[in-house]
Every structure is written in structure tokens, then in C-alpha cells.
Amino acid sequence: xxxxxxxxxxxxxxxxxxxxxxxxxxxxxxxxxxxxxxxxxxxxxxxxxxxxxxxxxxxxxxxxxxxxxxxxxxxxxxxxxxxxxxxxxxxxxxxxxxxxxxxxxxxxxxxxxxxxxxxxxxxxxxxxxxxxxxxxxxxxxxxxxxxxxxxxxxxxxxxxxxxxxxxxxxxxxxxxxxxxxxxxxxxxxxxxxxxxxxxxxxxxxxxxxxxxxxxxxxxxxxxxxxxxxxxxxxxxxxxxxxxxxxxxxxxxxxxxxxxxxxxxxxxxxxxxxxxxxxxxxxxxxxxxxxxxxxxxxxxxxxxxxxxxxxxxxxxxxxxxxxxxxxxxxxxxxxxxxxxxxxxxxxxxxxxxxxxxxxxxxxxxxxxxxxxxxxxxxxxxxxxxxxxxxxxxxxxxxxxxxxxxxxxxxxxxxxxxxxxxxxxxxxxxxxxxxxxxxxxxxxxxxxxxxxxxxxxxxxxxxxxxxxxxxxxxxxxxxxxxxxxxxxxxxxxxxxxxxxxxxxxxxxxxxxxxxxxxxxxxxxxxxxxxxxxxxxxxxxxxxxxxxxxxxxxxxxxxxxxxxxxxxxxxxxxxxxxxxxxxxxxxxxxxxxxxxxxxxxxxxxxxxxxxxxxxxxxxxxxxxxxxxxxxxxxxxxxxxxxxxxxxxxxxxxxxxxxxxxxxxxxxxxxxxxxxxxxxxxxxxxxxxxxxxxxxxxxxxxxxxxxxxxxxxxxxxxxxxxxxxxxxxxxxxxxxxxxxxxxxxxxxxxxxxxxxxxxxxxxxxxxxxxxxxxxxxxxxxxxxxxxxxxxxxxxxxxxxxxxxxxxxxxxxxxxxxxxxxxx
Numbered sequence: 122x123x124x125x126x127x128x129x130x131x132x133x134x135x136x137x138x139x140x141x142x143x144x145x146x147x148x149x150x151x152x153x154x155x156x157x158x159x160x161x162x163x164x165x166x167x168x169x170x171x172x173x174x175x176x177x178x179x180x181x182x183x184x185x186x187x188x189x190x191x192x193x194x195x196x197x198x199x200x201x202x203x204x205x206x207x208x209x210x211x212x213x214x215x216x217x218x219x220x221x222x223x224x225x226x227x228x229x230x231x232x233x234x235x236x237x238x239x240x241x242x243x244x245x246x247x248x249x250x251x252x253x254x255x256x257x258x259x260x261x262x263x264x265x266x267x268x269x270x271x272x273x274x275x276x277x278x279x280x281x282x283x284x285x286x287x288x289x290x291x292x293x294x295x296x297x298x299x300x301x302x303x304x305x306x307x308x309x310x311x312x313x314x315x316x317x318x319x320x321x322x323x324x325x326x327x328x329x330x331x332x333x334x335x336x337x338x339x340x341x342x343x344x345x346x347x348x349x350x351x352x353x354x355x356x357x358x359x360x361x362x363x364x365x366x367x368x369x370x371x372x373x374x375x376x377x378x379x380x381x382x383x384x385x386x387x388x389x390x391x392x393x394x395x396x397x398x399x400x401x402x403x404x405x406x407x408x409x410x411x412x413x414x415x416x417x418x419x420x421x422x423x424x425x426x427x428x429x430x431x432x433x434x435x436x437x438x439x440x441x442x443x444x445x446x447x448x449x450x451x452x453x454x455x456x457x458x459x460x461x462x463x464x465x466x467x468x469x470x471x472x473x474x475x476x477x478x479x480x481x482x483x484x485x486x487x488x489x490x491x492x493x494x495x496x497x498x499x500x501x502x503x504x505x506x507x508x509x510x511x512x513x514x515x516x517x518x519x520x521x522x523x524x525x526x527x528x529x530x531x532x533x534x535x536x537x538x539x540x541x542x543x544x545x546x547x548x549x550x551x552x553x554x555x556x557x558x559x560x561x562x563x564x565x566x567x568x569x570x571x572x573x574x575x576x577x578x579x580x581x582x583x584x585x586x587x588x589x590x591x592x593x594x595x596x597x598x599x600x601x602x603x604x605x606x607x608x609x610x611x612x613x614x615x616x617x618x619x620x621x622x623x624x625x626x627x628x629x630x631x632x633x634x635x636x637x638x639x640x641x642x643x644x645x646x647x648x649x650x651x652x653x654x655x656x657x658x659x660x661x662x663x664x665x666x667x668x669x670x671x672x673x674x675x676x677x678x679x680x681x682x683x684x685x686x687x688x689x690x691x692x693x694x695x696x697x698x699x700x701x702x703x704x705x706x707x708x709x710x711x712x713x714x715x716x717x718x719x720x721x722x723x724x725x726x727x728x729x730x731x732x733x734x735x736x737x738x739x740x741x742x743x744x745x746x747x748x749x750x751x752x753x754x755x756x757x758x759x760x761x762x763x764x765x766x767x768x769x770x771x772x773x774x775x776x777x778x779x780x781x782x783x784x785x786x787x788x789x790x791x792x793x794x795x796x797x798x799x800x801x802x803x804x805x806x807x808x809x810x811x812x813x814x815x816x817x818x819x820x821x822x823x824x825x826x827x828x829x830x831x832x833x834x835x836x837x838x839x840x841x842x843x844x845x846x847x848x849x850x851x852x853x854x855x856x857x858x859x860x861x862x863x864x865x866x867x868x869x870x871x872x873x874x875x876x877x878x879x880x881x882x883x884x885x886x887x888x889x890x891x892x893x894x895x896x897x898x899x900x901x902x903x904x905x906x907x908x909x910x911x912x913x914x915x916x917x918x919x920x921x922x923x924x925x926x927x928x929x930x931x932x933x934x935x936x937x938x939x940x
Contacts, residue, residue: 123162123175123182123198123236153195153220153242156250158185159258161201161208166326167219168313169240177234181209185255186226186236194223197244197260200327209256211249217331220244220262243333265309266334276339277308283346284315290353294318312338319349359383397425400441408450413605417444436542443549443603448562452611453521455563457488462518469514470507471651472644475902476500479635480511484518497590499571499616499629502637503877505687508617512567515615522564524555529570534580537589539602549602552589552609563611571628572618583625590614590631638876639686639764641904642679642884649675653692657699668702669725670695677728680884681738686877694735698726701734749855752847754926756839757860757882757890758831759874764881766858767836768825769843776819784824787832794822796865797841800919801848807920808848820844835872837863838891841919842926851927858882859891859926867919875899883907889914891922 160182167173175198177183189196199218206213224237243263250257267273284302288294298318305311316329316338325345332338359379404417420437427434462484466477483498500508509525516523531537540547548554556562568590574583588594589609596610621629640648654670683690702724710717732738749755756767780798782791798820805812822840824831838861846853860878862870871893882890883906892900894915900908916922 123160123177124164153244153260153262154193156257156259157195157197157220158189159197159199159211159214159218159246159256159260160185161206161214161256162198163201163204163208164323166200166323166330167198167221167238167240168317168330169219169242170310170313171317172224172237172239174235174237177236179207181255183232183234186223186234190223190226190236195241196221196223196238197246197258198238198240199246200323200330209252211246211256211258214246215327215331216246217263217327218244218246218260219330220260243330263333266336267308268334268336273308273336273339276336276343277311280315280339280342280346281311283343283350287346287350287353290350290357308339309335312342315342315346319345320352321345355383397421400424400445403445407445409444410449410606410608413444413449413603413607416605417441420444436547440542440602443553443557444605447553447557447603447607448560449607451561452563453561455487456520457484457518459485459488465518466511466514469510471648472640473507473637476511476635476637480515484515487519497592497614497616497632499618499621499632499634500637501618501621501634503639503686504619505685505689506637506640507687508637509567509569512565512569512615512617515613516565519565519613521613522559522561524559524564524566525569526551526555526566527569528582529573530575531573531582532575532577532579534582534585535601537582537585539600541601542604547602549600552598553600553603553607556607556612562608563613565613565615568614568616570618571616572620572623574623581625583628587625587627587631590616590628639880640688641880641906642676643904643906645679645688645691646672646675648688649679649691649695653688653695657692657696660696661699661703663699663703663706666723667706668699669723670698671725671727674726674728674731677731681740682731682735684740698731698734702726749846749853751850751852752843754839754843754846754853755855755858755887756836757858757878758833758835759877764874764877764879766881766885767831767839769836769839770823770825771840771843771847772821772823773815773818773847774821775817778816779819781819781821782823783821784827785830786824787830789834790824790832790836793834793837793863794840796863797837797844800841800863800865800867801844808845809850810848820847833872834862834870835860835874837861838869838893838919838922842923845923846927849927853926854889856888857891857926858885858887858889859922861891861893861896861916861922863919869893869916869919869922871895876903879903879907879911883910887911891916891926893917 160177162175165173165175177186185196197218198221199214201208202213202215208214219240220242221238221240224239227235229235243265244260245263247259247261250259281302285299288299288302298314302311302314305314312329312335316326319342321329329338329341332341401421404414404421407414409417420441424434424437424441427437459481463477463481466480470477480498500511502508512525513523535550537550537552539550539553549557552566555566556564568586574586576582588598592610595612596608597606598609599606616632618624621634624632649670650672654675655665658665658668678694679691682694685691706717706722706724752771754769756769758765758767780795782794786794801808802810802812802815822843824836838859841863842853842859845851858878860872860875862872864870875892875896876899879890879900880903888910889912890900891914894917897913897915900913900915914925916925
């Protein structure tokens, strides 16, 4: 069958701008045969006197036009009643069609045929002559009826006037068509030309073809022209409105603007209006601070005026999305039960009673006062002691959401305060991001690794935290992106650090420090038995009966394969052993071809198996020497992984009176050596110092493990004792360790890290510890197992401390408590 093909105009050599109506022939008094081939057209109505390009895409249609082209060139074109039908039967065509003449025929490689036809006269299809090889029909030419009257003349003039108005507005009707209508004298021809250039449906076009009375045809055109004129005026207005906001970078916006205006005129929904209205209703339902509501309302009013293709639209839309989705007044209800909180803390953490008591006290005050306006908790301790795990435990005890924010390596202030919206890809800071993610304004936020914050040209995050962690200021925390204050006073902040020296002094002043000490060997044994071993067995698919770790085996792991304050390395070693035994178990089951169960499957890990699986011990226990040479004393040091024994070795040799200090010592430790020597030179006879001779000798102070940097004032007492031992020739007690800062006046001053230092002495089997008098409280708070196996001696004066250190060793054996 045939379909309308406007592209054919280009193929036959006509100008692309030339209307189809230009190719037309005046219908005259023509004699037609009584029978003609009939061709169905799917999507076009051909009018008399006008030309139309058609494409023929069926074999019988192609045969029809080829034979017609070779013969009389006449055929009948009729609109199909069903576009999906074959159009080869009379009942599949409308009863009225158009006698047409073939002007041109073109064949294409795909087998289709394009033709150009001109309409000659209306015709009524009367009967079928034949249906093969194509449809031939009998027809009757329809004569047009024209009655001359004033009404008819008025119809012609009005029709011409309306079309001219339409042509002046619509850019789809060119000047050639306007001239054709203006110069057409035949009313019937005028009606057909106008009908062919209106945007009519097939039903309307067919009805006009079937109307032989020219007056009725013109009357029918009136409402159609009025409708087209109204649509054209509306389209012009749409174009005018859209053009005001159109620019070269926003061509796609033109189409959206047209759609919006059309929907508004048709009183249909505008998606953008509906979205804006939805956001406005959501904003009204939120309990926002006045400042935030004012900023959000202003941004919401601007949004419809911004082109959707503009980057500014995305910035504004994202801002509103953040404002509407932040938990301004969404809180989780606290469920504080001190007994339940104590149970939770005990189930998650073994030991650390002082820390847990302080946290329970904090929760008790919170329950009683129902406010968080107080100091921010800061958990300080060596790695692996469970600082970070206290955050989830506190959140669970309170029934609140939990957020962890790692501060390690953070260098950009915008990570805390957010980016200003002038930057591409700007976002709020991590605090507001986290609050939106959990949907609560009162979570527990753990700021991990506070001491690892850096700073560079992008700002100092630690300074940004001053407002965040100040209970007197964080009720009005301002994020650069939000530009409005957000209340953080209900948030429970908990921070962690390994040590406080790198923390900004102003920030440290806002924190309540809770020190989490190193674990003792006994505590590590309990943690390993209760937590680490069961967890590793579960992760490796084993039962407790499959693999057993005796206490002595765990002790060997702790003392010989780990050297840490916490239990991370211990956990890794247990995992390594479990993995190796799991492999042996699986290999044995594969060899046996069946699972191994019962007593034969149980394995008890011995110390010998530990050494076989893990190799030789990685750390040799640091024991005190049985006998110390003059000039050698045993001190104590604190490191991030716990305490250590620190041997001070001093010798003298001929020289120029220099004091040489080696062993990667820091400035403070070097000054301690100078202070100790200056003090002893005040009373040279007591310690056997020959002032004349000493000026010709070099004093060399060395601290072993030279690759490890050492600093701090706590070695002052040990250096003083070692110098006194060197000059007097007396030996220092080998069962004694000491720590303390000294002054030029001979005072022993307090130092830190007493618990860790005493634990190191306890591991080495030391009996006695010499401590500053002002550290007596630290001794009393040290682990009970340390206090049972050691005896502490407290001094305020260096001379008394030196006298005690030089006393002969008791006849009692090492490792036993002295009464």
C-alpha cells in the first residue's frame, strides 16, 4: 500500500522550501474511464488539484503503479479504513477517493517505489471489478456543488482572512503558500488548498474530501481554522516566554519551557512545580531554627526561576535536599540503666575498672541532669587497649545511634566545617554528613585518633574542632555549606588519642582526660581466654572442643611473641596458630575421606607446638642483670606500647672534661645528665670525686638500644645513681629499678607512666622500685599483682635515694617480695 513521503520532494528535484501545493494542475472537464485501478493510502488524503508524494512498499502496489505509469497514468487513491489492512478489497477503502495522475516514479534498491501524484477529481467507488493482480473498481466522478449567495461570498472571504492570519503567525506556512491562497479564485480549490495545509486528523481530512458542497466544506473549515489559529497564537506566546530565558548554552531548556507553558495552559501538572511544592510542604512541617528556615525559604523561592540545565540549579537543589534531610529535631530516647550499662561495659571490656567507673558516673550525671553540657571525654592510652571500642559500648548503653569519624591524617578544615557553596562539588562537613546518615541529632560520635590530625594550607582541623567540642558553643555550630547554625549540644562526643602532646593546647583544655592504661599479663590472659580465642575459633569454623589453648601456652604467646600494651598482636598470633591447626585438620579429613570427630579431633596447643608453628620467640624477656658493674643502674622508661627497662651505662676515660651522651638521646634527657653531674660535684668527697682529676677525664653516658630515640626527664634519678656508683666504685642493687626527675637542688620530682613502668619491672622479676614521693598515689593505683610481688620505696631527696640504691643486696633470693 501507499504512505505519504515528504522527502520525495527533494528526490524529484524540487526546492526543499517549495510547498507541495505548488505542483498542481487545474482540474478541467476531463473524460475518465469507467474503471480504474484503486490504491489504498494509509496516512494521507489526496485532494483534487494538489500534488502528493507517496511511497509504495507492497509488491502488488508496486506492480499497480508500474503498469499505470506505462499506460494511462490514471488511478484512484483512497484512504484505507484500517491502516494495518492490505487495502486490496473495496471494503477496506473509504467510499470516496480521488482520481489522480502519476507524475513521476522512482525505484529504490530496497524494492520500494516512490511516486508523485496529482489529484484530479473527487470520485465515488461503486463496485469491484477485480482484485487480482490488484484492485480494479468502477467509480463515479463527483461534481462539486456551488451556490452563489452573500453568505457564500462571506464564507470565502472569512476563510481566506482566517488563513492569512494563521499564515502570518505560524512559521510552518511559507510565503509561496500564502500567495497561492491569495491568488486562488476557485472557492473549491481554495478550500482544498487550505485543508491540505492545516494540522488535521485523517478523519477530518476525509470528511472534507467527501463534502462535495463547497459551501458546506467552507463552513466545516471555520472551526478548524479557529482552532489552528488559537494553537498558533498559544505557540507564539510559548515561544516568546521561552525565548526570554533562552541562550546558546541552554537550548534543551527551550523545549522544557514550552512543555511547562503547555501543561499550565492545559491545567495539567507541572513536574517542577509539584516538586517545589512538595519541598515547600516538607519545609513547613520541619521545626527549623528561624535562620535556617529563612535561608531555605529564600533558596526555595529562587529554585523555579533557575533553568534546570544550569549548574546553579543543581547547587540550589542539593542545598535544599540537605536542609530537608538533616535531623533538626529527631532524637533517640535515652534508656539509661546504670546496671545494664555496667553489664554492657563488662561484657565488652575486661578490667579497666577505673575507666568503666568514670563512664558509669558520666551516665549517672546524664540521667540525673538530662543534659550534656559538660566536658568532652577523651580516652588516652597506648594502641590496642580498646579505646575505640568504648564508643559503641557507650552508645549501646544509652540506646543511641553510633558514629565513628577517623581524624587520622585529616588536614583540611572543610572536613569538619564543610565547603562553601561557591566551590564545585561542595558538601557539608563530616559531622553533618554523619548526622544525616544516622537520622538522629543526639548520637554518640567517636572522634578517633585526635592526636593524628595534621594541618596545611587548607587550614587546621584542630582549630575547627574548638567550636565543635566546646559545650558552651556547639549549640550554634555553623557549617560553611549550611550557613545556618545546627545544635550539636545533644551529641555525645567521645575522643581517643595515643598521647596528648600533639593535641592543640586549647583543644586539650576542652577535654576531660580518661587514661586507659596498658593491660597486665594476667589481664591479657583473661582477655585471650574470654574473647580472643573464642572469636578466632568461630572465624575459622572450629569448636572450643576442637582446639584448646592452656593458660601456660597463652602466657608464652604473651611474653615471647608480643610486646605491646594492648592485645592486637596477641590476637594476630592466636589467629595464625588457629589457621595452621585448621589447615592440618582439613588435610587430615581429606586424607581420611570423612570428618574427624570426637576425642581424636581435639588438639591442645602446647608451648612446643607454638614454637614449631610460629618459629623462635620474637621477643626475649628483658630480665634484670644479676650483678651490675659500678657505673650501671637500671631505670624505667615509658613507650607508646608500654613500659621498658632502661639500663644506664656510664664510664670515664682520659680526656678534656667533656660529658658525652650517646644512645639517640633527646635534649631533655641530655640535660638530665648535665644536672646529675652538676649536683654530684657539689659534694665531691662524699662520692669520691677528684675535681682536679675529673677535669682531665671524659664522662661517657650511654643508653643501649641506640637505634631507638629516647627523651624525657624521668631518667634523671637513674643517671644520678649511676654516676655516684661510678665515682664511688660501689655497685647499684641489681634487684632495684628507679625513675624520677631531678633538680639542681637535689629534689626528686614526679614523672608519668608509672603503671606501665611498674608492669615492665614486674615482667622482669624485679623486687624493688624506687619512686618519687609524689608518685605514691600512682603506686597505690597500680595493679594488685604488681603490688604483691614488688616493694616500692619513695624519696624526695637525691642523696637519700643514692644511699638506698648503694646498699648491699639482701640475702633473700631474687623474685621474692621483701618484707
